[in-house]
Amino acid sequence: MSQSRMETLDPQTSTMTLSIDVDLYPRDVLYAAAYVFLDRAYVLLDRDGSRFLVHLRGKQPMDEATLRAMTGEFENELLAQALRHRVVEVNQKIIENITTLAIAGAAGGSGGAGDDDAPLIDMQDPGDDGFLEDPRGIAAPWEPKKKDAD
Amino acid sequence: MPSPSHFVTVKLHRTLYGEQAISEAAATFGDFATFTVHPEGDHYVVDVSDIDGEVQGDVVAEFCNFALANAALQRKTSDG
Numbered sequence: 618m619s620q621s622r623m624e625t626l627d628p629q630t631s632t633m634t635l636s637i638d639v640d641l642y643p644r645d646v647l648y649a650a651a652y653v654f655l656d657r658a659y660v661l662l663d664r665d666g667s668r669f670l671v672h673l674r675g676k677q678p679m680d681e682a683t684l685r686a687m688t689g690e691f692e693n694e695l696l697a698q699a700l701r702h703r704v705v706e707v708n709q710k711i712i713e714n715i716t717t718l719a720i721a722g723a724a725g726g727s728g729g730a731g732d733d734d735a736p737l738i739d740m741q742d743p744g745d746d747g748f749l750e751d752p753r754g755i756a757a758p759w760e761p762k763k764k765d766a767d
Numbered sequence: 768m769p770s771p772s773h774f775v776t777v778k779l780h781r782t783l784y785g786e787q788a789i790s791e792a793a794a795t796f797g798d799f800a801t802f803t804v805h806p807e808g809d810h811y812v813v814d815v816s817d818i819d820g821e822v823q824g825d826v827v828a829e830f831c832n833f834a835l836a837n838a839a840l841q842r843k844t845s846d847g
Contacts, residue, residue, distance in 0.1 A: 644783070648838065664783060
């Protein structure tokens with residue numbers, strides 16, 4: 618049995634039914650993909666045993682080619698949402714850490730950074746940090762030029 | 768997929784549509800039709816009657832879209 622299959626297609630009523638194996642995508646992915654189509658189609662989800670059924674009816678009349686294209690778009694959207702779901706899952710800890718740091722920073726706390734808040738350059742002896750070195754002579758003071766322009 | 772008429776029954780699968788999602792959608796469209804919801808097996812059965820014939824568009828299908836959107840949003844909220 619295939620994992621995704623077009624069950625019905627009827628250009629007369631601008632309807633089509635797609636069935637998807639329940640093990641292929643999480644339910645959240647199905648919701649997210651269906652949500653994207655709500656503005657241009659009437660969407661009804663159902664379940665028959667081990668398969669989700671997606672009934673779509675175009676809000677505007679659709680010929681067979683358009684209905685087939687919409688089916689393909691729906692399958693693509695499922696894949697895109699599945700990837701999005703996976704990326705969020707994998708990066709959940711990182712997202713939480715960044716959000717915690719941002720909120721802590723906005724609240725005036727150190728966000729657990731500790732000594733990381735110390736200046737990167739030792740202002741007593743900045744040359745030691747290497748940022749004053751300019752072996753290619755790229756650095757040029759701009760203040761005097763600006764003063765002349767005025 | 769339901770089509771417009773003055774009495775329509777819609778079956779929404781209980782694993783995909785929460786009762787609250789359906790009730791909120793019914794409340795949204797309460798001015799245009801009468802909705803009664805009851806569980807039956809794996810589905811919530813929604814009887815839609817007194818559909819306002821003056822309304823442009825498909826009230827029942829729009830109701831289904833709203834119920835789906837509510838279900839998706841409530842699922843997202845409960846996860847977060």
